Structures are given as C-alpha cells and as structure tokens.
Amino acid sequence: MNLQTFNPGRCPARRMLNHSGSGCYAIIHFGLNTFTDKEWGYGNENPSVFAPEHFDAEEIAKTCRECGLDGLILVCKHHDGFCLWPTSTTNYNIRQSPFRNGKGDLVKEFSDACRKYGISMGFYVSPWDRNHPEYGKAGYPAVYREQIREIFSGYGPAFEAWFDGANGGDGWYGGACETRSIDRTTYYDWQTVWTMVRSLQPDAAIFSDTGPDLRWVGNEKGTADPESYGCYTPHAPEAGMEPAPGFTRSEEGMQGHPDGRYYMPPECDVPLRRGWFYHPSEDGQLRSVAELTGIYLRSVGCGGYLNLGLAPMPDGRLADGDILRLREWKKAVDALFAHPVVQCEMPLKDGAGIIEFGRPARFNLLEMAEQIADGEKIRGYEVLLRTAGGGFRSLISGKAIGRRRLKRLPETVEGDAIQIRITDAAAPVAALRVACYAADFPEAEKECRHSPPDYLRTAHHPEGTEWHCDLGCEMPVKGFRFTPDPGLPAGTPDRYELLLSSDGRTWRSVAAGEFSNIRANPLPCTVTFRQTEHARFCRLRATRMLIPGETLAGVEFGILTALPEERRSGGAPVMRETEK
Structure with a gap:
C-alpha cells in the first residue's frame, strides 16, 4: 500500500486543518x-x-x-x-x-x-x-x-x-x-x-x-x-x-x-x-x-x-x-478555559519569545500551539516564568507541541511574564499561539468497583490452564464474571469454557465462547447463561490465550447466583463484593 497516494507528508492536507x-x-x-x-x-x-x-x-x-x-x-x-x-x-x-x-x-x-x-x-x-x-x-x-x-x-x-x-x-x-x-x-x-x-x-x-x-x-x-x-x-x-x-x-x-x-x-x-x-x-x-x-x-x-x-x-x-x-x-x-491570564500569538526570534502579562498573575494551565499548516517542527522546548524578584526560572520543559499542547502545571504559580525557548526543531519556528489559564480542575473521585448485585467473588486455585473453585454448597448459578489483568500477561484467555459439577467428579460444559475485545479493552467480562444451572464446583478453562502461558492469568473470577443475599455465605469460600 502506498500511503503517499493519500498523505502529502509532514504538512497537513486541508481536510486535516479543518478536522473537528x-x-x-x-x-x-x-x-x-x-x-x-x-x-x-x-x-x-x-x-x-x-x-x-x-x-x-x-x-x-x-x-x-x-x-x-x-x-x-x-x-x-x-x-x-x-x-x-x-x-x-x-x-x-x-x-x-x-x-x-x-x-x-x-x-x-x-x-x-x-x-x-x-x-x-x-x-x-x-x-x-x-x-x-x-x-x-x-x-x-x-x-x-x-x-x-x-x-x-x-x-x-x-x-x-x-x-x-x-x-x-x-x-x-x-x-x-x-x-x-x-x-x-x-x-x-x-x-x-x-x-x-x-x-x-x-x-x-x-x-x-x-x-x-x-x-x-x-x-x-x-x-x-x-x-x-x-x-x-x-x-x-x-x-x-x-x-x-x-x-x-x-x-x-x-x-x-x-x-x-x-x-x-x-x-x-x-x-x-x-x-x-x-x-x-x-x-x-x-x-x-x-x-x-x-x-x-x-x-x-x-x-x-x-x-x-x-x-x-x-x-x-x-x-x-x-x-x-x-x-x-x-x-x-x-x-x-474560563479564566484566561493571557492569550496571544508569540513571535519568536532566534527560537525564543517573551509574553508580558502587565501585572502579576496566577495560573496553572499552559496552552501552546504551532502554526501547523507549515508542518510540525518542534522537538524540544523550555518554558520559564518571571517572578516578583525579576528573574526567570525554569517552569517546565518538553518535546512536542504540534497542533495543540495543554500542560497542567504541578502547582499554581505566580509571575508577570513567561519566556519560551525552542531547544530543538526540524526547521525555524516563527511564532507560537500561547495562553495561560487559572483553570478549575474537577476533584478526583475515589474509585469504586461496581459489580452486579448478584455477583459473588470466589476463592479459586489454579491448575494449569484452569481455575477451580468450590462454592461450599450447591447453589443456582446463572453466569460468571472474569476480570483480566490489565497488563495482559502470558496466559490471559481470549476464549474460554466453563464447566460445572455438583460432586466434583462429573462435569458438564455450560458455556464456551470468547472474551470479546479483551486485548484492546481488558475490562471485566460477564457471561450470562441461557438458563440457570445448579452446581457446587466450577472450572474456568482457557481454550485460547492472547499469549500462550502455562497457567491461566487473571485478576478475579466470580459467579452470578440467584440466591437471596442472606443465603450467600456461610462457611463457603465465597466473598461478597462488599468484603473487598
């Protein structure tokens, strides 16, 4: 395939200048x-x-x-x-x-x-x-x-x-x-x-x-x-x-x-x-x-x-x-972007330029953009801040700027001017679009793990390419959930078979298939059976792996059960979601 037929090179085509x-x-x-x-x-x-x-x-x-x-x-x-x-x-x-x-x-x-x-x-x-x-x-x-x-x-x-x-x-x-x-x-x-x-x-x-x-x-x-x-x-x-x-x-x-x-x-x-x-x-x-x-x-x-x-x-x-x-x-x-401190086109001379604020100002977000119609040129830069003492000090440095670069600063800073120096470029850079903002960032929320209300996380032990678990007593099972390791190590399954047993000796296959899109999006995979089964013992078997491994790799396995909450218990090696 000849990409040059469709892409002119390092300078963007008109369709890309107009894109979104x-x-x-x-x-x-x-x-x-x-x-x-x-x-x-x-x-x-x-x-x-x-x-x-x-x-x-x-x-x-x-x-x-x-x-x-x-x-x-x-x-x-x-x-x-x-x-x-x-x-x-x-x-x-x-x-x-x-x-x-x-x-x-x-x-x-x-x-x-x-x-x-x-x-x-x-x-x-x-x-x-x-x-x-x-x-x-x-x-x-x-x-x-x-x-x-x-x-x-x-x-x-x-x-x-x-x-x-x-x-x-x-x-x-x-x-x-x-x-x-x-x-x-x-x-x-x-x-x-x-x-x-x-x-x-x-x-x-x-x-x-x-x-x-x-x-x-x-x-x-x-x-x-x-x-x-x-x-x-x-x-x-x-x-x-x-x-x-x-x-x-x-x-x-x-x-x-x-x-x-x-x-x-x-x-x-x-x-x-x-x-x-x-x-x-x-x-x-x-x-x-x-x-x-x-x-x-x-x-x-x-x-x-x-x-x-x-x-x-x-x-x-x-x-x-x-x-x-x-x-x-x-x-x-x-x-x-609701509280801009400065927004302007910064001309550069010998790869450097200064923006005067006209007053001391506090900001925590910096925006920069190249004149991208001429192609992406910058491969290294440094931003300096002038503080009340009158001298410039290094604020941040980086490599790429391109069509738009938003840099959240580690902390809010105060100064009355910034200087940008281009330290490495493929060709001379005439100007940058620059803005500084006193941004309001949303507070990070505590991560909460959600599971279906009928989910029971099981204690399991690995045996080669299988995970085995004992539910402690026979119970209705209407599905299962497998949580992969986000790092996708060797042994991560993308195809599976689930087997159930009431006595641990006679096994029946109740589900087989694929964990769709697990490579690109390794999230918990839930499988629901067409009809409720009854079993005490479970086996999750990897029938194909993304990268072959000797043992099945993952973070967690659990079942979906039709038991009422008060009966999900009791001495069995099963943990309710709330116990994590």
Missing part, C-alpha cells in the same frame, strides 16, 4: 449487540430483536452538540455483519427487523439529524463480517467495497471514514461456524477501498492503524503519550512486511515519531462506559468527570483528537445518567 474544531466527537455503537448484551456478536443473532421503540436520532445529535461534541461517527455495521441501512449486499440488514415496520434506515436518520443540528457525520463499516458466508474467501472484498460505496455515496458529506483492524476469527459465516483467517496486508485491498473513499468524500479524514490521515493511538483508554507527536510512520510488527490496519506496532501510535514521514495525529478512542455497547450491568460504571477531563488533557491536550463512545439503550435513547455525565464533563472542560 473542538477536537472532540462521538462514535455511536447501536445494533444487535445492544439487545443481546454482547460486545461482539457471533453473526447468527436474529434481526427480529432489533426493536428500539423510542429511537430519536435528533435527540442524540442535539445532545452531542450541546455537550461539546462537534461530530458523530456511526457504527453502520459491526463485526456481527448486521447492517443498519437497507443495503443491497446482504439480507442481514435493518429491513429484516421490526424497526419502522421493516422500512427503517437508521443511517439516514442519523445523517439527517446531524445536518439539522450542525454537527459533522462520519461512518464506520466493519471489514470483518461474522455473518457473511463469503467472508475470508475471494468474493467478500467486493461485497465490502459495495457497502463502502453505498454508505459514502448515499448519506451526505462525511468528516471521517473510520476503519479498524478487525481481521477475521471465529464466526457464523452462513452456518459454517468456523474460524477464518485472512492475509491482513492484502485481503481487503485497502488501496482500492481508500481510493474509493477519497473519490466519494474528498474532505473526509480516513482513520485507521495506518492512517492515512489519523492514526489509532494504540489503546482504548483515550490517552496519548504526554509527548505525542503529530507525525508518524507506520511500521509492521514483522520485518520485511508492509503495515496494514490491524498489522502495525500499535504501541508506537501513543507517541508517534519526531521524524515521522506523515502528518498523522492520534485519534484517541474511549467509551463513556466500560464497554462500547450498552449493558445494563454498567449503568453505575460511567467514567467520572475527573477521569474524562484527564482524558481530554491526554488526547486533545496532546495534539490529538478525542473520540468518545456513546451507547444508546435498547429503547434507542441515551441513558439519563449518560447525558448528565456528558453535561457535567462539558462544564468541567469549559471551566479549564
């Missing part, structure tokens, strides 16, 4: 998974479950605008293959659902709503399709390209085309129920796909692990490196191979490269909740205002863009708590 004025937008996950309580559907879910009775795209778009999000990217098709528009490429689409009496087009409703409320619209169509019988075979890429053509030619202007590294695996595949692998570097023919997008939507920024306009930051925490550069050169994880979406050294996306060949700033994606789709068990697990504000400083404030995941409920509305949290976060971000 606020630096914040949303990505909407809403589909069959919303109704089946999954993160990744297998591809065999019945479209009849998709029945949002109170869906209102205008209300969602209006909320986004009011909360400071100036764009909305819709997941038009997730990995399960279900299309939210009446595509001609597959019957597995919204017309097979009861939504709008089988005549709905959710993509159109969102697109129309965004235009009405003056926010930008973007689209994501998953390349991986766990439903389509041709996936992994020669015929599917043409199907995918036709889906891309339908979306990017039929629903108005797009500000972003969003692509990820979904590159095959287990799926229904028309009833084959098997694992299918692809050549990640060639199968989708990204050169042709992106050429189509450029032709249909020349102003749309294309996002993926390899850009070409926006790069994935390499995590789903929403955070770039504090010294993140806007320039980047994608590298394949294997020597001699070409990089491709899902086939890069993703860890390099956090910082970028000071000598990167392409202007390709990071897009930092993170869900407002813990998962991307709506799950009732996460109603009390919204990110705090302080956490969201910190994410803003580590994304927009590090030269990147923040893409915040929103998840409508099965009735089609955003939860009231989600809307309230968005409004609280908008207020907190506004408070960062």
Whole structure:
C-alpha cells in the first residue's frame, strides 16, 4: 500500500486543518449487540430483536452538540455483519427487523439529524463480517467495497471514514461456524477501498492503524503519550512486511515519531462506559468527570483528537445518567478555559519569545500551539516564568507541541511574564499561539468497583490452564464474571469454557465462547447463561490465550447466583463484593 497516494507528508492536507474544531466527537455503537448484551456478536443473532421503540436520532445529535461534541461517527455495521441501512449486499440488514415496520434506515436518520443540528457525520463499516458466508474467501472484498460505496455515496458529506483492524476469527459465516483467517496486508485491498473513499468524500479524514490521515493511538483508554507527536510512520510488527490496519506496532501510535514521514495525529478512542455497547450491568460504571477531563488533557491536550463512545439503550435513547455525565464533563472542560491570564500569538526570534502579562498573575494551565499548516517542527522546548524578584526560572520543559499542547502545571504559580525557548526543531519556528489559564480542575473521585448485585467473588486455585473453585454448597448459578489483568500477561484467555459439577467428579460444559475485545479493552467480562444451572464446583478453562502461558492469568473470577443475599455465605469460600 502506498500511503503517499493519500498523505502529502509532514504538512497537513486541508481536510486535516479543518478536522473537528473542538477536537472532540462521538462514535455511536447501536445494533444487535445492544439487545443481546454482547460486545461482539457471533453473526447468527436474529434481526427480529432489533426493536428500539423510542429511537430519536435528533435527540442524540442535539445532545452531542450541546455537550461539546462537534461530530458523530456511526457504527453502520459491526463485526456481527448486521447492517443498519437497507443495503443491497446482504439480507442481514435493518429491513429484516421490526424497526419502522421493516422500512427503517437508521443511517439516514442519523445523517439527517446531524445536518439539522450542525454537527459533522462520519461512518464506520466493519471489514470483518461474522455473518457473511463469503467472508475470508475471494468474493467478500467486493461485497465490502459495495457497502463502502453505498454508505459514502448515499448519506451526505462525511468528516471521517473510520476503519479498524478487525481481521477475521471465529464466526457464523452462513452456518459454517468456523474460524477464518485472512492475509491482513492484502485481503481487503485497502488501496482500492481508500481510493474509493477519497473519490466519494474528498474532505473526509480516513482513520485507521495506518492512517492515512489519523492514526489509532494504540489503546482504548483515550490517552496519548504526554509527548505525542503529530507525525508518524507506520511500521509492521514483522520485518520485511508492509503495515496494514490491524498489522502495525500499535504501541508506537501513543507517541508517534519526531521524524515521522506523515502528518498523522492520534485519534484517541474511549467509551463513556466500560464497554462500547450498552449493558445494563454498567449503568453505575460511567467514567467520572475527573477521569474524562484527564482524558481530554491526554488526547486533545496532546495534539490529538478525542473520540468518545456513546451507547444508546435498547429503547434507542441515551441513558439519563449518560447525558448528565456528558453535561457535567462539558462544564468541567469549559471551566479549564474560563479564566484566561493571557492569550496571544508569540513571535519568536532566534527560537525564543517573551509574553508580558502587565501585572502579576496566577495560573496553572499552559496552552501552546504551532502554526501547523507549515508542518510540525518542534522537538524540544523550555518554558520559564518571571517572578516578583525579576528573574526567570525554569517552569517546565518538553518535546512536542504540534497542533495543540495543554500542560497542567504541578502547582499554581505566580509571575508577570513567561519566556519560551525552542531547544530543538526540524526547521525555524516563527511564532507560537500561547495562553495561560487559572483553570478549575474537577476533584478526583475515589474509585469504586461496581459489580452486579448478584455477583459473588470466589476463592479459586489454579491448575494449569484452569481455575477451580468450590462454592461450599450447591447453589443456582446463572453466569460468571472474569476480570483480566490489565497488563495482559502470558496466559490471559481470549476464549474460554466453563464447566460445572455438583460432586466434583462429573462435569458438564455450560458455556464456551470468547472474551470479546479483551486485548484492546481488558475490562471485566460477564457471561450470562441461557438458563440457570445448579452446581457446587466450577472450572474456568482457557481454550485460547492472547499469549500462550502455562497457567491461566487473571485478576478475579466470580459467579452470578440467584440466591437471596442472606443465603450467600456461610462457611463457603465465597466473598461478597462488599468484603473487598
């Protein structure tokens, strides 16, 4: 793939200069998974479950605008293959659902709503399709390209085309129920796909692990490196191979490269909740205002863009708590900039400049930005503060500035002038945009671990690739929850089997599957059985690991039980959530 076809180099194209004025937008996950309580559907879910009775795209778009999000990217098709528009490429689409009496087009409703409320619209169509019988075979890429053509030619202007590294695996595949692998570097023919997008939507920024306009930051925490550069050169994880979406050294996306060949700033994606789709068990697990504000400083404030995941409920509305949290976060971000001490363009002579405040002033937040149309140049700088004594002292130093750099100072300082010195640059820097603020930062909230009310954390002992536990007595079991180690050590499972027994000798398998998206988003994974089982003994078995290990690795395992609280006890090696 020739990235130079799509990216001019270290100076940003016009589409990137115009991309998202606020630096914040949303990505909407809403589909069959919303109704089946999954993160990744297998591809065999019945479209009849998709029945949002109170869906209102205008209300969602209006909320986004009011909360400071100036764009909305819709997941038009997730990995399960279900299309939210009446595509001609597959019957597995919204017309097979009861939504709008089988005549709905959710993509159109969102697109129309965004235009009405003056926010930008973007689209994501998953390349991986766990439903389509041709996936992994020669015929599917043409199907995918036709889906891309339908979306990017039929629903108005797009500000972003969003692509990820979904590159095959287990799926229904028309009833084959098997694992299918692809050549990640060639199968989708990204050169042709992106050429189509450029032709249909020349102003749309294309996002993926390899850009070409926006790069994935390499995590789903929403955070770039504090010294993140806007320039980047994608590298394949294997020597001699070409990089491709899902086939890069993703860890390099956090910082970028000071000598990167392409202007390709990071897009930092993170869900407002813990998962991307709506799950009732996460109603009390919204990110705090302080956490969201910190994410803003580590994304927009590090030269990147923040893409915040929103998840409508099965009735089609955003939860009231989600809307309230968005409004609280908008207020907190506004408070960062409500009390400016100085805002100006600072000319530089011989790589240095001084801003006089005209009076002593206190501040705790510093903003800097390069004239990015000329390319990112700065690789080192120092900021000095002049205090009442009349002399300058070093305040902070760093490497990258780029399109925007927000630096929260370790403490509030007072002075009447600042000096900025460029200590390393790829080319002379003529000026910087600079501002100092007396910011109000939200107080950090004490972290609270939430669990379903029917959750019992178990004491377990490892035996190779299994965890065994004794519940102390036979009890009703309706599911389980596994919490991975965020560091994802060797032995972390991404596929599992759960076995139950009443006597510890005769075992029956009651659940098997995958811990969806555990690599990018290692959060507690909850599995609910179709029917309540009864057992005293449990075995969690790793049937596949992210990195092979001799023992199953994780932080915690527990069951979901139908027992009343007063009977969850009693001498059994089980701990209530409140005992942590």
